[in-house]
Amino acid sequence: xxxxxxxxxxxxxxxxxxxxxxxxxxxxxxxxxxxxxxxxxxxxxxxxxxxxxxxxxxxxxxxxxxxxxxxxxxxxxxxxxxxxxxxxxxxxxxxxxxxxxxxxxxxxxxxxxxxxxxxxxxxxxxxxxxxxxxxxxxxxxxxxxxxxxxxxxxxxxxxxxxxxxxxxxxxxxxxxxxxxxxxxxxxxxxxxxxxxxxxxxxxxxxxxxxxxxxxxxxxxxxxxxxxxxxxxxxxxxxxxxxxxxxxxxxxxxxxxxxxxxxxxxxxxxxxxxxxxxxxxxxxxxxxxxxxxxxxxxxxxxxxxxxxxxxxxxxxxxxxxxxxxxxxxxxxxxxxxxxxxxxxxxxxxxxxxxxxxxxxxxxxxxxxxxxxxxxxxxxxxxxxxxxxxxxxxxxxxxxxxxxxxxxxxxxxxxxxxxxxxxxxxxxxxxxxxxxxxxxxxxx
Amino acid sequence: xxxxxxxxxxxxxxxxxxxxxxxxxxxxxxxxxxxxxxxxxxxxxxxxxxxxxxxxxxxxxxxxxxxxxxxxxxxxxxxxxxxxxxxxxxxxxxxxxxxxxxxxxxxxxxxxxxxxxxxxxxxxxxxxxxxxxxxxxxxxxxxxxxxxxxxxxxxxxxxxxxxxxxxxxxxxxxxxxxxxxxxxxxxxxxxxxxxxxxxxxxxxxxxxxxxxxxxxxxxxxxxxxxxxxxxxxxxxxxxxxxxxxxxxxxxxxxxxxxxxxxxxxxxxxxxxxxxxxxxxxxxxxxxxxxxxxxxxxxxxxxxxxxxxxxxxxxxxxxxxxxxxxxxxxxxxxxxxxxxxxxxxxxxxxxxxxxxxxxxxxxxxxxxxxxxxxxxxxxxxxxxxxxxxxxxxxxxxxxx
Numbered sequence: 001x002x003x004x005x006x007x008x009x010x011x012x013x014x015x016x017x018x019x020x021x022x023x024x025x026x027x028x029x030x031x032x033x034x035x036x037x038x039x040x041x042x043x044x045x046x047x048x049x050x051x052x053x054x055x056x057x058x059x060x061x062x063x064x065x066x067x068x069x070x071x072x073x074x075x076x077x078x079x080x081x082x083x084x085x086x087x088x089x090x091x092x093x094x095x096x097x098x099x100x101x102x103x104x105x106x107x108x109x110x111x112x113x114x115x116x117x118x119x120x121x122x123x124x125x126x127x128x129x130x131x132x133x134x135x136x137x138x139x140x141x142x143x144x145x146x147x148x149x150x151x152x153x154x155x156x157x158x159x160x161x162x163x164x165x166x167x168x169x170x171x172x173x174x175x176x177x178x179x180x181x182x183x184x185x186x187x188x189x190x191x192x193x194x195x196x197x198x199x200x201x202x203x204x205x206x207x208x209x210x211x212x213x214x215x216x217x218x219x220x221x222x223x224x225x226x227x228x229x230x231x232x233x234x235x236x237x238x239x240x241x242x243x244x245x246x247x248x249x250x251x252x253x254x255x256x257x258x259x260x261x262x263x264x265x266x267x268x269x270x271x272x273x274x275x276x277x278x279x280x281x282x283x284x285x286x287x288x289x290x291x292x293x294x295x296x297x298x299x300x301x302x303x304x305x306x307x308x309x310x311x312x313x314x315x316x317x318x319x320x321x322x323x324x325x326x327x328x329x330x331x332x333x334x335x336x337x338x339x340x341x342x343x344x345x346x347x348x349x350x351x352x353x354x355x356x357x358x359x360x361x362x363x364x365x366x367x368x369x370x371x372x373x374x375x376x377x378x379x380x381x382x383x384x385x386x387x388x389x390x391x392x393x394x395x396x397x398x399x400x401x402x403x404x405x406x407x408x409x410x411x412x413x414x415x416x417x418x419x420x421x422x423x424x425x426x427x428x429x430x431x432x433x434x435x436x437x438x439x440x441x442x
Numbered sequence: 443x444x445x446x447x448x449x450x451x452x453x454x455x456x457x458x459x460x461x462x463x464x465x466x467x468x469x470x471x472x473x474x475x476x477x478x479x480x481x482x483x484x485x486x487x488x489x490x491x492x493x494x495x496x497x498x499x500x501x502x503x504x505x506x507x508x509x510x511x512x513x514x515x516x517x518x519x520x521x522x523x524x525x526x527x528x529x530x531x532x533x534x535x536x537x538x539x540x541x542x543x544x545x546x547x548x549x550x551x552x553x554x555x556x557x558x559x560x561x562x563x564x565x566x567x568x569x570x571x572x573x574x575x576x577x578x579x580x581x582x583x584x585x586x587x588x589x590x591x592x593x594x595x596x597x598x599x600x601x602x603x604x605x606x607x608x609x610x611x612x613x614x615x616x617x618x619x620x621x622x623x624x625x626x627x628x629x630x631x632x633x634x635x636x637x638x639x640x641x642x643x644x645x646x647x648x649x650x651x652x653x654x655x656x657x658x659x660x661x662x663x664x665x666x667x668x669x670x671x672x673x674x675x676x677x678x679x680x681x682x683x684x685x686x687x688x689x690x691x692x693x694x695x696x697x698x699x700x701x702x703x704x705x706x707x708x709x710x711x712x713x714x715x716x717x718x719x720x721x722x723x724x725x726x727x728x729x730x731x732x733x734x735x736x737x738x739x740x741x742x743x744x745x746x747x748x749x750x751x752x753x754x755x756x757x758x759x760x761x762x763x764x765x766x767x768x769x770x771x772x773x774x775x776x777x778x779x780x781x782x783x784x785x786x787x788x789x790x791x792x793x794x795x796x797x798x799x800x801x802x803x804x805x806x807x808x809x810x811x812x813x814x815x816x817x818x819x820x821x822x823x824x825x826x827x828x829x830x831x832x833x834x835x836x837x838x839x840x841x
Contacts, residue, residue, distance in 0.1 A: 414676040415686060419480045422519055422668040424742065429669050432677035433734040441681065441727045 018205060020044040021100040021130075025118050026082075028108025028137070030057050032191050036106065039195060041202060044104075047096060049121065051085055051113050063096065065089050065117060079150050082116020090124050097128040102205065104198065105132065105162070110139035110147035115154035122161035131215060132162045133222070135198045137190055138169040163215075164222025166201065166231050166317070168194050172253055193254065200233035200315030204270045204301065213270055213301035221268045221299065221319050229319040230254045237311040242281045245312050246288055255316070261293040264318035270301040274309030277302075285314065293318070443818065444501070445810025446494065446615075447515040447623060448606060450479045450649025450672055451765060453493040454804060455501040457509065458794070458811035466815045468794025468808065470505025472497040481668045482517035482623075482650035484605050491609055498613075511616035513810045513817075516606055517623040517650045519668030520599040521563065523661075526554055530589045539572070539581045543589055551593040561600040563622050568592040568660040577658070594661045596622050619817065624652025624664055626809030629816075631761050631787030632656060639758035643787060644743060644776075645806060646766025648672050653743050657755040665746055667739060671766050674735050681731045682723045684712065692728060699736050699775040701729050736772060740779040753782075761787035763805035 022044050024033025030048045034057060037046050048059040065085035086093070097103055103125040107114040114136075122132045136158065139147045158165050173190035181189075204213055222229055232252040236244035250258055261267060269289050271282055282302060289298060296318070413421075416430040423429070427436060434441070447454045457470035474496035478486030502509055528551025532543055552565045570578040572586035581589060607617050628643040640657040648671045655663040671693075679689035696710070708725040747753050760782050762773060767786050776784040788800065789808050 414679055415672065416480070416676060419485070420519070422481065424667070429667070429738075430673065430676075432680050432731065433738045434677065434681060434731050437734065439730065439734060441724075441730065 018101045019099065020102045020104065020202070020205075021047060021097065022104040022106060023047050023049055023121060024057075024059065025049045025105060025107040025121060026111055026114030028111070029106045029114055029118075030059065032106045032108070032135075032137075032194060034058055035191060036195055036198065040199065043206075044202075045100075049086075049093075049113070049117060051082065051117075061096070063089065063092060065113065077112045077147075077150075079112055079116035079154060082112040082114070083120055084116075085113075086117035086120035086124075090120065093121055093124040094128045097125040097130050100125075100128070100130045103130045103132045104202075105134040105136070105158075106194070106198070107134070108137045108139070109151035109154045109158075110143060111150075115150050118154060119157035119161045122158060126161065126163075131219070132164075133201065133219075134158050134162045134165045135194055135201075136165065136167055137194055138167060138171075140170045140174065140186075163219040166194075166197050166222065166229065168197065168231075168254070172230075172256075196233040197231045197315075200231065200270065200313070200317075203272055203303070203305075203313070204315060207272065207303040207305055209270070209301050209303035211300060211302045213268065213299060217299055218268065218317075221266050221317055229317055230260050231315065231317045233313065233315045235311060235313040241310075241312045242284050245285065245314055249288075249314065249316065255318070258292045260318050260320060261289070261296070261316075264293055264296045264320040266299065266319045267293045267296040268299045268301070268315075268317040270303070270315045272303045272305060272308060272313040272315075274311060275304055275306060276309055277304055277312070281312065289316070443811050443814035444509045444512045445515065445626070445807045445814065446498075446512040446610065447626075447807045447810060448479060448484065448490060448494065448609075449476055449515075449517075449623075449647055449806070450482055450670060451647070452476050452803070453490070453497045454807040455494075455497045455509070455512075456804065456807040456811050457501050457505040457507060458792075458808075458815065460815055460818065464815075464819060466792050466794075466812065468792060468811065470501040470503075470507070471804065471807075472499065472501030472504065474500070476648075480649060481519060481670070481672070482647065482666075483519075483602055484609060487605075487609055487612075491613060494610070494613065509615065511618045512610060513814045514606060514610055514617050514620050515623040515626050515806050515810050516563065516598065516603055516620050517647065517652055517666060518598065518602060519650065519666055520602055521596060521622060521666045522598070523594060523596045523622075523664030525568070525662070526551055526593055526595050528552070528591050528593065532587055532589055537585045537587060539584050539586055539589055541582055544570075544582060544591075547589045547591045548593065551591050552595070554595055554597075556597055559600050560597050561603065562595055562597045563603070563620055564594075564596040564625065566594045566596075566625075566661050568594055568662070569658070594664065596625070596664055598622075618814065621810055621813050622652070622664065623647070623650075623806045624654045624666065625661070626807075626813055627652065627763050627787070627805045628654040628656065628661075628761075628809065629812040630789045630792075630805040630809030631763055634659070636758040636761075640752075640755040641758040642743075642747065642756050642760045642780075642782070644740075644760060644762050644764075644767075646670060646739075646762060646764040646772075647806075648765060651739055651743070651764075651766070653747075655747055655750070655752050655756065657752060662755070663747065663750045663752055665743070667742055669735075669739050669742075670764075674732055674766075677731045677735050678728060682728060683721065684723070688712065688720075692723075693732065693769075696725060696728055697732055698729050698770045699733055699772040701726070701733050705729065732769070733775065736766075736769065736775055737779060740776050744780050753780075756782055759783035759785060761785060763787040763802040765803040767802045 020043065022033055022036060022041065024030035024046065027050065030050060033046055033048065037059065046059045047061040047063060048057045049063045049065065051065040105118050105121055107118045109115045118134065122134060125132045138151045155167060168190060170190045173193050174186055177186055177189055204218065205215065232249060232254050234245055234248040234252065236248060249255065255261060267289060269286065271285060286300060413430050421428050421430055443458045445456045453474045453476045455472040456468060458466050458468045460466055474493045476493050478484055478489030478493065484490050498509055528547050530543055530547035530550055532539055534540065548567060552562065569576060569592055570581045571590040572578050572581050572584055573588050603620060607620065610617050624645050627645040631643060632641055637656040638659045643654050645652040650670050651667045653665055654661055675686060675690045675693055678693055679686045682689065705725050709722050710725055711722050712720050714720050760776060760780055762776065762784060766772065773784040773786065786802055787805060789805060792808060
């Protein structure tokens, strides 16, 4: 395996090779890992981890987290079971991580194995001395709030256990797509985005850059506990590759049209080009990044690879302080928003819960609930459903308005509630210091 | 001479007298809990009036005097200090600097561009410069073409200062002068040697933390952070989920500025006033909350003093006073952050009731009396017109 990689990139790597192992955890994780195996992660070893013995995979090395109790039937979407099973196999996992420098964990959070086993896997890998990066996707909003909650919890656990977590909320990937795209296609799109991101990090580590980004820098960016990180990897080729590259960055759904950059505290940029990569190109790209992220600490890396002649690739990882999620999951709009047959989901993911909303059951309840607050899109959808033709309530040129949720001031200021706040460099000193500094008391 | 401090946690009156040699003697102290002050500023006039009355009566009894006028200590987040330089060309033919030149240059230095609502509380003379030569203490009689002076100006919001004055005046008391509390505290705890060497005085009050930096015998920097012991109490009440009064008690009984490994996991049951169990608190949480707040306060001061470029000039060390300095091990915490020797400021060079001298929380009020004694001495040194008149005629008329 290693010799293969040496052949592929002789110019950019030298001496010591990083041994990378990619773990696909859970059904979704394995699906992603299978795709990764065929898309240029040469030199990496792949391992599939699942509780479901019946699932088929093309990955050679497998760890079955099965016990007799479950008769190889999976975890039933329960992360606690997944966690328990993984703990039972802790030693086995640890052994499989021996002699590995970097472990990638690829998983879709929200289900049983992905959410439950990934943190344990991360711990086992850390225990065997490897660095751990997790590439995970969060479920679509329509997958129900139980999965969302499980995913969020698992994400918190992972952040504690890993050196770095790259997280892709599927809902964001959805924005990239046409609204009428098929259900399966939207999952494929999110998988593609995740793989792109993993590819960016992979290159960053594998190719010895001219301006190098150390792994430590990467993990500090990714480990930011009070923040959210988003990432984008884009590639462009041809004469106008710089313009094309910048255009793609601006349009990238995960960066919210560079809005994510503006809010970010740290931005890591890695540029990869062929031997013909000019200083002018690098300058132009970095200038744009600096313009859009004026407040951020920018970490820049550059590498040259022989196989990239005439091409240019760029990976951006931006970390911003955690804010209130801009778009709240719509409260039970499932009744009106059409969900394309949940059966498809079961086929695809294997672990999707049956959707909680059952319109028929609702109708018989004597209590008439107030109509849920609907946004413009939902209203359009309802009207178009009833009339049978597409409706546009919004004027064509009107910008898409988004209501921002203001942060909830939960901290009571006690006796200083009514007095003039003591503001020092933007900080309200009346709030307890330990809260402002995020010191946990337990 | 009477000093009155209307603090956030207590109202304090100190009565002093000067003996024939000009030495100061404290003869009466009166204290009362303060209820109408938040962060050093009055929010409830009625309550303040009552509290001042209490403290005043106590002090009057102890000293056996009737108080007519006071020196009033003020504080609050609105008070700021900065340095300003005044310039004056010496115009006399022989280039000798006269008293009038000195008066003029000080007047120029005091002419500052302040926000409209603000007023100068103090303009303290630092050093004179004669033709650019620094460090001149008294330029009268020297020769030079250009006289400059540095003053440290402490200013505050006029209306908020007036509020305190009005309350006192409403009680048929005269306010001789308004004094910045931090300045008063520094007068109480520092000796001339320490002022010369360079010292930082931090007055850790209930609602505000005032600090003053001395170097070369003069005030170089001053500031107020509207964070004090009240904030510690409030943090504790929030973090430990206990009532404010209870948090205050916990702070006093179990407080410590440093985290200690030995207390990790130690629990304490607390009961309500009726003896019913309220809840169990973790002592290490209490310490951590306190420690973080105090640490932050010191850090803010350290940043500010550092910015003023004075951290290296503090050679006599840091002096803590006010109620906050009573927290165990607060000096060690301050040492860690400021990287300077820290001690509790003691009012040493004033005679009188020694029991009250030892209390760091009385430093401000004692300092006010000290300020008063300086003023009186100045006034005596410059005899007024009537006194001149008397002495003149006294010489003429044989007794």
